[in-house]
Amino acid sequence: MKFPRKPREQVDINLAPLIDVVFILLLFFVVTTTFTRETRLKVDLPEAVSGEAQQAAEPQTLEVLIGVDGSYSVNNQPLAVNDLKHLMDKLVEASGGNQDYPVTISADGKAPHQAVVTAMDAASKLGFSRLRISTVEAEEN
Numbered sequence: 001m002k003f004p005r006k007p008r009e010q011v012d013i014n015l016a017p018l019i020d021v022v023f024i025l026l027l028f029f030v031v032t033t034t035f036t037r038e039t040r041l042k043v044d045l046p047e048a049v050s051g052e053a054q055q056a057a058e059p060q061t062l063e064v065l066i067g068v069d070g071s072y073s074v075n076n077q078p079l080a081v082n083d084l085k086h087l088m089d090k091l092v093e094a095s096g097g098n099q100d101y102p103v104t105i106s107a108d109g110k111a112p113h114q115a116v117v118t119a120m121d122a123a124s125k126l127g128f129s130r131l132r133i134s135t136v137e138a139e140e141n
Contacts, residue, residue, distance in 0.1 A: 062094055062128075066107035070115035082115075087122045095128075102130035 064087070065073040072079045074090040095101050103123045107116045116133075123131055 066111045068108040099127040104132045106134040
């Protein structure tokens with residue numbers, strides 16, 4: 001005897017609630033994520049065998065970072081335009097017009113020589129007399 005088979009019910013998975021949950025999670029992660037942009041220049045300092053280590057940090061110093069592409073940053077704030085006028089304006093702003101602050105130039109070892117000379121020229125034109133050039137101590141072979 002042959003029994004009639006029951007027709008199989010179509011099994012449907014409703015994806016609408018799943019999509020809603022995914023979109024809510026996506027929105028949550030977008031809103032709670034912080035996007036930080038690194039504004040510091042990566043500088044590989046040149047090596048030097050002679051020289052003396054910097055003494056205890058002074059209360060206020062001006063640090064001019066020069067990147068490998070010749071871009072400037074004064075006290076970890078990059079310049080929008082990398083030329084002498086904007087560098088001088090940023091140094092005056094950072095020092096508040098006080099020319100007694102020491103200026104430390106930290107240039108990448110592969111930075112263009114002209115960029116270093118421009119930074120020294122800007123400090124000189126503004127009357128800064130305490131100028132330092134940062135290096136790292138050479139490794140002994």
